[in-house]
Amino acid sequence: MIVAEAGTGIGKSLSYLMATIPVAVQNNRKVVISTATVALQEQLLNKDLPLFRRITDQNFSFIIAKGRQRYCCAEKLSVACGADGGQMAMFETKPKASDIAQLQLMYEKLAQGKWDGDRDSWPKPIDDAIWQTIVSEKHSCNNSLPAHRGCPFSRARSELDKNDVIIANHSLVMADADLGGG
Ligand code: SF4
Known part of the structure; x- marks a missing residue:
């Protein structure tokens, strides 16, 4: 697990994407990104993940998880x-x-x-x-x-299983952990 906290624009998102996605793809594991705000979920979905996929040529899929x-x-x-x-x-x-x-x-x-x-x-x-x-x-x-x-x-829930990266939020991740995780 990685917990990232830093000021806006420092490069948190690209840093943790670089640290996790290649390893996860290589090992056939999923990456779950948990954010505090809908705005950050949308930034990952529409900007950061497409950019990361383009510049690294990594082959992975991603999806947003909602309540x-x-x-x-x-x-x-x-x-x-x-x-x-x-x-x-x-x-x-x-x-x-x-x-x-x-x-x-x-x-x-x-x-x-x-x-x-x-x-x-x-x-x-x-x-x-x-x-x-x-x-x-x-x-x-x-x-x-x-x-x-x-x-x-x-x-929507069954689509989550088909993707490599899941963009979630803290409440969903905590609810999942409370149910035993996975
Ligand atoms: S499974 Fe049926 S009852 Fe339950 S939310 Fe879906 S459509 Fe509604």
Whole structure:
């Protein structure tokens, strides 16, 4: 494990990437980078890791790991955009027609594979009130049903296994450690 703390612009990121990635790739191991802020995760994803891969000619893949709450529940979304009685029960107050239209669009895009269910990858900001009706939550999740194989959160988690470098955050890494790690 490496813990890096230094002023902005000193070169922490490139230093720890140089120290870890070639060794990990050589030994078929994963590198998990844990950051404190979303801004730093995005910097690694969009700038530091692509730059490092380009200048070193290393062949590795990377991905960002997000918490469950960044993904929608496909089951809730299908109910929320439906026209049956179950739909209304999901909202604390009567939803606006524009909210239902947005949910229907999200449902279609998810079904067509044109949206991955990640809140951050939807082209416009999603209102908190809408998101709360469809967010993936552990306590309401029953992933044993075959119909839930297309679950956005489960799919995102299985993608982590296919990548060499995982950009996470402290809370995810600590939660994972609390569960025994791995
Ligand atoms: S597995 Fe859980 S979170 Fe995923 S779609 Fe099914 S109920 Fe929702």
